[in-house]
Amino acid sequence: MAAQLDNNPVLETPVLIIGSSMVGMTLSALLAKHGVAECLTIEKHSSTAIHPRAALFHPRTMQIYRELGLYEAMKAESYKHYDELAGLYAVETLAAQDFGTWMKDINEGLEDISPTPRMFLTQQMFEPLLREHATTHGARLQFSTELADFQQDAEGVMATIRDVETGAEQRVRAKYMVACDGNRSLVRDKLGIEMKGHGLLSDSVTIYFRADLSRFVEGRYNGVIYVNNAEIRGFFRLDKTGREGFLVVNTAGKQGTEESRHPGKDITNERASEILRAAIGADVEFEITLLSPWRAVCDVAERFQVGRVVLAGDAAHTVTPHGGFGGNTGIQDAHNLAWKLALVLQGKAGLDLIDTYEAERWPVATKTVNQVFERYIIRTAPELQTEDLEMEEEIPEPWLELGYQYHSRALTTTGLPKGLVATDPASSKTQAGTMARHAMLWTTDPKADEGGNWESTEPKPVADFLGHGYVLLCGHKAVDWVRAGRSINGGSKSEGKRLPELSVHRLSPAIANKAFYEQYQMTPQGCVLIRPDGFVAWQDGAAKEHDAQGAWALQPEDKLRDVLESILCFTPARSALSGQESVKSKL
Template sequence: MDPFTNFPVAHAPVLIVGGSMVGMTLSILLAKHGISGCITVERHPSTAIHPRAALFHPRTMEIYQELGLYDQMRAESAKSYDENSRVVAVESLAGKLIQTFASNINEGIENVSSAGRLFLTQDKLEPMLRKEAIQNGIDLRFSTEMISFEQDDKGATALIRSVESGEKNIVRAEYLVACDGVRSSVRDKLGIKVNGHGLLSHSLTIYFKADVSKYLEDQYNGVIYVNNPTVRGFFRIDRTGQQGFLVVFTAGKQGTKESRFPADNVTDEQASEYLRAAIGNESIQVQIESIAKWRAVCDNAQRYNVGRVILAGDSAHAMTPQGGYGGNTGIQDVHNLAWKLALLINGRAGRELVEQTYHEERFPVGQKTVNQVLERYVVRSAPEMKKSVDYLEEELPDTWLELGFRYHSSAFMADELGELNEDPLVATARAGSRAPHVYIKTAAGDSSDASPYPISRLCDGNFVFVLGEKADQWKQAAQETNSCMDLPQVIPYKCRGRDFLIRYGISPFGAVLLRPDGFVAWKTWQDPVPGVVAASVLRDVMERILCLNGKESLQAVESINPHSAKTISNDLSVAGQEKKTQVQFLDLTLT
């Protein structure tokens, strides 16, 4: 019997399977991009009940700035954590300091981002996301699971079921996005294998209450790694010193097989012993609130999509908690994906923008991050594994991973590929990189009253054309291109400031095109050379970025300046295309 018959059918642009942190963030992003009617299903009855995923990176917080949640998250974080805390390693809370990994997790961040790192547990964040989703009219269904799905060239069909009532429904969607976690059933059905290192340990998280305040120094320790003969893992303790959780990776004699399976058959009594050993006080009174068991792995899916079914978050990549990269990488997955889905669903982009460039851009980031997290796992929590791991990368600075990754895909007009990661402090707006952090102020006429704000906030779901103060031809090109695309006229502002030109690597005649996600799509050092029509170049660039494929043509973009692509042979002409996307032109007054 066909499972996709005899049930009510609901239609949605996107079906999101998994309504945790990553899935809800995707649903909100899609709503902000104007895509309504999406359905999100989550098999659990409510948002997270355990305080997981506590560290959020600057790039992630920039995304939540865009969604208007940043201030609320900071206020909630401040109730339990110090935003300028340390990351250290100790023998135990009562024992000696082994190493300081970071004396202040936000030191120097203001030079590369408008948003700092902060600690906020998942059980505090997800209710905020749920409230925001509801306010945006999102169809968010808890206690609902997906039983099966299939796809064709037009979309995906899924059978979903209420966990409570057993009632079944069909959802027909243009795209299905799987945010269903490490044990993704969607990934398994697609037959996607993972690149990884196997099971690192069978670990556990112990949620506890105990007065450990006397062991905390004046400068609050946000993450405290513990390494002693009994237990290896880390603490995260709230600022009162009265409660927190202990992650145990390995226990007992290092290097033995048994040490890698501390969660096997663990009891409250054994968990209390682990906790007291990590505290360094055998007689301290502890209360075990709960114990969560989980598999420590560092894996990356070999494909991030098959056709119209897409993986995001833990279903695409699984990581141990070191550095908090798992949740952050997932949120950045869906930020990359949401604007592409929105343009495609609205008929303003080709399918390759989603079905090709999402994998091209996010897979290398996922693989690099998995490799770097493995290095941190071994160095910080399992040094005995150095001999058994096939290959261990050299550790990159955190900001290079969090802010300095560079996309390589067909949706960029890049002069050269370059390294996957770079120092965001010296980045110069190469195509594929995040727009370098500068503060600007925009003001009409001669007004100077506007408050400065980060350039990353300009995009807000649009393409933004940032120009040098003498780039009149590119200004005209943007206006003509918008007119040709039947889009509203854009608002011009005046650009001043040599710092901006130096940081973005252009002359006063140059221009930088930013994507809706704040990444540099293309830039040119100067005016087009004589004989090249700027509007034609910009139109070709946009059509390349949006994967709008028509008849093949060779464009003269390479002749603009030596920083452009050497040869560009694109399927760029789109005859009769009615719906396009907007290039928002802004001249910027620099502070």
């Protein structure tokens, strides 16, 4: 939609997204899914990624793309280039004896805690799939376009965007602007937000090349291969044929020297060839196609939001590639933010719901930054591990990928210890503030009456119920909660507040549901409310609450309505229901 302001045309959009790499495009696709179409996403480059770059997708990220309907296409593309049983290896050189493995099978043990596996797929292969999906569903992506300037006020953001080829400028008015513009974020710099953390670890370089390394790879390595010898410390990312990939170089030369920390500075093809030969460990013909220097840092922004402008992805947190956490953490930022923006823009939540994005994602990003720093030191630069170095103890990948948890007023997290960011998803119970843990679920037919119609549907993973809106899962004896959810969906308003519709499901009395009840700490009379991003917002174990005298304290519909108004930030910052302090007090 175009408007007029000061006699100049102004393009209006609900959300302006700066940067159309994986994070920006994912946000645009998620917004479209939640009913906010025609958001504008701009990208200074002329196309999607032309180099492999990010490659390892975590199980949580694959759950997100499963919700978007991209999972099968991604899996098919991945298995053209990588085996299912890919791993993380450690070698002196490709041709030499290996040291061992960091992870022999990247999906070992995941089947019990996630409906989706880890997957290798390069950005170059993936982004065209994502672009087609986003544009097909109403997202507007504009390439060869950069942000020139912006100002914000209490109602939104006025931005000036520029065509990088012609120099033509256009003004854009948006309710919100999300900066997905990378680790050198123009938006972050203009807002005056500093990055804090571990600082510059090395001036690294990625060497893209063509070569036939099949005799070193086939039947031996598939995935990521860490190299550590007297000349080079970094890793290969190769496909299963050994003919496609690149070498990331973190340090080169005499280990522990200051000079070794800057292999990307003034890099030449001649020097890159020496490094590549040292990493391969054999006389092999190769052709270097590109040298891409970059700064290896593990830092997090002091803030993720200023007014109507929000940071996501590398603009908010930057890490080295160790473990593949960079892109995955950014995609999960987008997943947390999209539904909140949608509900606020649709008038189904209070404006303060956007503030809970920073409250929830900043602790997770900080924990991730510290954990990637630990992996960088252990896997690539052990010489930096001195007595004076402050470094967290490494926690397993699943804890960071599936076990992170949130504290904010968008959740009733009274049962979670404050400050706890990640836990073991295989052993910990599901509760408000945690991800909805993987479990199989038998439910009644949606058309069943509230009485004794117990025709069970086919069992499905909990993930199949999630991703589109709030979900209320009710025990098989929780008739009152079923009625409460359906009544709220009947269209009645609470003091003018328009609540989002609930997807209400009732469990069948199948014995097989016992595992779900135990995992979710529910009784057959109870219920659990799950947010659009798959996090548990609230739980109740009984059909009704009693006060000390035995009278009904709150009817189920009233209770459920009060919970929704609280976690959707329609109520003041401190709620008697949740006992939550304001978001800002937690930062």
